[in-house]
Amino acid sequence: MLQGYYAIPDELIMARLHSLFEKSAKRWYYGIGETNGKNTWSLWKQEIITKWDNDSWRYKIENAFKNCFFDPEKDKPLTWFLKLVERLNAL
Incomplete structure (x- = not known):
């Protein structure tokens, strides 16, 4: 590019x-x-x-995104949100 x-x-x-x-x-x-x-x-x-x-890497990232739920007891909102943004950008 x-x-x-x-x-x-x-x-x-x-x-x-x-x-x-x-x-x-x-x-x-x-x-x-x-x-x-x-x-x-x-x-x-x-x-x-x-x-x-490749499909396997894309599948891994999609599953990580789908299975990532916010848990207020262990996650900080901003950290959790930024992790999701990174995963979306990777796709």
Whole structure:
């Protein structure tokens, strides 16, 4: 997307790519980097599509969203709401 719409060079995309990932996704990112060494944007794009653009991942996120109920005894409203927003944005 960035490359097509904004003509951003691969080097700039690659320099910022690590900042897009958090938690387990960041571990996945660094694991792929250690395994394959320095990669191009086209390789990363394919790896991201393979990892997250599949039915099982989408099913997992949808189920997590459907099964997430607010419990006033254990959840803070803002934290619970932001978690739901993250899940919706992921889909």
